[in-house]
Amino acid sequence: MSANTFEHWKEKAALLSIEGRAFINGAYCDSVSGSTFDCVSPIDGKVLAQIAECSGDDVEIAVANARTVFEAGTWSELPPVERKKILINFARLIEANAEELALLETLDMGKPISESLSVDVAGAARCIAWNGEAIDKVYDEVAPTGSNELGLVTREPLGVIAAIVPWNFPLLMACWKLGPALATGNSVVLKPSEKSPLTAIRIAELAVEAGIPAGVLNVVPGFGKPAGEPLAAHMDVDGLVFTGSTGVGKHLMGIAGTTNMKRAYMECGGKSPNIVFPDAPNLDEAAQSAAEAIFYNQGEVCTAASRLLVHEDIKDKFLQKVIDAGRKMQPGHPLDPDTTMGAIVDDVQMERVLSYVVKGSEQGAQLVLGGERVLQETGGYYVQPTIFDGVNMDMAIGSEEIFGPVLSCITFKTEEEALAIANNTEFGLAAAVWTSDITRAHKMARKLRAGSVWVNYYDGGDMTAPFGGFKQSGNGRDKSIHALEKYTELKATWINLNP
Ligand code: NAD
Numbered sequence: 001m002s003a004n005t006f007e008h009w010k011e012k013a014a015l016l017s018i019e020g021r022a023f024i025n026g027a028y029c030d031s032v033s034g035s036t037f038d039c040v041s042p043i044d045g046k047v048l049a050q051i052a053e054c055s056g057d058d059v060e061i062a063v064a065n066a067r068t069v070f071e072a073g074t075w076s077e078l079p080p081v082e083r084k085k086i087l088i089n090f091a092r093l094i095e096a097n098a099e100e101l102a103l104l105e106t107l108d109m110g111k112p113i114s115e116s117l118s119v120d121v122a123g124a125a126r127c128i129a130w131n132g133e134a135i136d137k138v139y140d141e142v143a144p145t146g147s148n149e150l151g152l153v154t155r156e157p158l159g160v161i162a163a164i165v166p167w168n169f170p171l172l173m174a175c176w177k178l179g180p181a182l183a184t185g186n187s188v189v190l191k192p193s194e195k196s197p198l199t200a201i202r203i204a205e206l207a208v209e210a211g212i213p214a215g216v217l218n219v220v221p222g223f224g225k226p227a228g229e230p231l232a233a234h235m236d237v238d239g240l241v242f243t244g245s246t247g248v249g250k251h252l253m254g255i256a257g258t259t260n261m262k263r264a265y266m267e268c269g270g271k272s273p274n275i276v277f278p279d280a281p282n283l284d285e286a287a288q289s290a291a292e293a294i295f296y297n298q299g300e301v302c303t304a305a306s307r308l309l310v311h312e313d314i315k316d317k318f319l320q321k322v323i324d325a326g327r328k329m330q331p332g333h334p335l336d337p338d339t340t341m342g343a344i345v346d347d348v349q350m351e352r353v354l355s356y357v358v359k360g361s362e363q364g365a366q367l368v369l370g371g372e373r374v375l376q377e378t379g380g381y382y383v384q385p386t387i388f389d390g391v392n393m394d395m396a397i398g399s400e401e402i403f404g405p406v407l408s409c410i411t412f413k414t415e416e417e418a419l420a421i422a423n424n425t426e427f428g429l430a431a432a433v434w435t436s437d438i439t440r441a442h443k444m445a446r447k448l449r450a451g452s453v454w455v456n457y458y459d460g461g462d463m464t465a466p467f468g469g470f471k472q473s474g475n476g477r478d479k480s481i482h483a484l485e486k487y488t489e490l491k492a493t494w495i496n497l498n499p
Pocket of ligand 1: 008024164165166167168169173191192193194222223225227228229232243244245246248249251252267268269270301303400402429467468473474
């Protein structure tokens with residue numbers, strides 16, 4: 001890579017040519033209606049590109065192509081080892097185009113360029129390669145029958161998958177769906193968020209360049225109701241996989257149930273507790289981690305540790321350390337490699353975040369850091385790292401997902417009280433416990449109702465473990481071998497050996 005400097009990224013951004021059309025049957029195309037919408041950069045509020053505004057007609061064409069190629073078997077019936085080679089090629093092409101993809105991601109949704117490169121693009125390539133590498137190592141089963149019959153338990157691809165994804169990790173969330181969906185032989189119609197469609201549009205071309213047949217991966221950019229809903233409702237879609245808000249996820253499960261009972265898997269919101277006991281191995285590290293766990297990616301993370309539960313004996317001292325760490329994470333220009341906090345994805349989300357700051361104060365919590373919009377002169381959407389003390393679960397900032405850089409500090413007295421507060425939520429995506437007591441760590445981990453639990457760190461993990469939620473944080477799991485289950489049907493084939 002050439003010099004990783006602010007100047008380098010600004011020069012590269014100025015030279016970038018951005019594709020905004022849909023990608024159907026292996027080629028870019030305008031929407032059927034010819035409509036487009038503005039893609040606005042949250043860095044400065046300027047229009048980056050025109051994006052094809054897809055709707056039901058485009059969805060029809062994309063699903064028909066996905067079905068045709070699925071039935072033709074050019075991908076779905078390819079030996080797993082061949083799909084593996086092509087997916088590894090795809091991952092290599094993502095890596096080879098890492099700078100361009102990182103730049104598109106940062107310009108489109110405002111996250112720091114260093115993170116786009118090291119987390120989003122690197123993680124996307126890793127996810128595609130991991131699934132490719134896995135797929136020729138997954139065996140089917142033979143049932144334990146008597147000697148007069150043979151029971152085969154095999155997995156088959158579902159068929160056509162609709163994938164609807166959010167804007168906070170646009171490329172990575174798309175790849176968490178694409179990796180297992182493509183590895184298992186499905187065709188996919190991907191609808192990226194209208195707030196961040198650029199990387200999805202670009203990688204569709206890379207997929208074809210890697211050798212994935214035309215029609216296997218189609219991208220229909222557009223808004224939720226006009227583009228996402230016809231896709232979710234389509235009678236020829238076999239599986240609907242979604243990452244986004246709990247409200248939309250519930251709505252889409254309803255649509256799946258009232259149309260063709262397509263398989264429906266939702267990865268939704270969170271309000272994750274980060275629980276700190278006085279015997280945490282290192283309170284300085286725990287405080288630094290608590291700040292990063294909420295302010296990373298501007299707080300726009302489904303697993304953001306938005307509820308900090310601190311034991312009353314250390315609360316004042318510990319919270320001061322978190323405030324000190326948070327104060328150092330002020331937003332900066334996302335193309336500056338030294339920036340650790342970027343811009344909020346758009347003005348709508350920024351206003352939503354700021355409205356929670358107002359509600360927090362109105363409902364009696366104490367604002368102890370931030371709370372303001374900053375860098376207004378840039379035309380972009382930046383919010384300070386913000387911390388409230390004295391929060392309880394009856395307050396909106398204690399119970400609702402804000403999806404921004406706002407931390408709510410809640411005090412507890414006992415282990416039981418910490419657990420009760422932690423589990424007192426409709427969500428169940430993630431949780432963390434900081435303690436040196438191994439018994440307490442295991443007891444807490446067992447009783448926390450969350451899909452991921454971390455002990456003495458936050459947000460650990462990689463492709464090897466399943467990721468997803470309990471309760472209204474979703475169903476099904478992304479990542480790991482378990483994700484393959486969502487994209488396949490189990491078939492039992494019985495053969496009579498005494499005909
Ligand atoms: P969102 O629900 O508003 O939108 C997600 C996607 O759904 C977008 O592509 C959007 O266009 C589409 N959509 C919206 N309404 C639709 C409708 N009626 N029919 C079909 N599609 C529709 O969510 P968002 O604001 O993009 O993302 C933030 C949310 O995503 C947060 O709640 C966050 O916690 C969640 N998230 C969860 C995970 C996870 O793995 N659990 C990961 C990342 C983000």
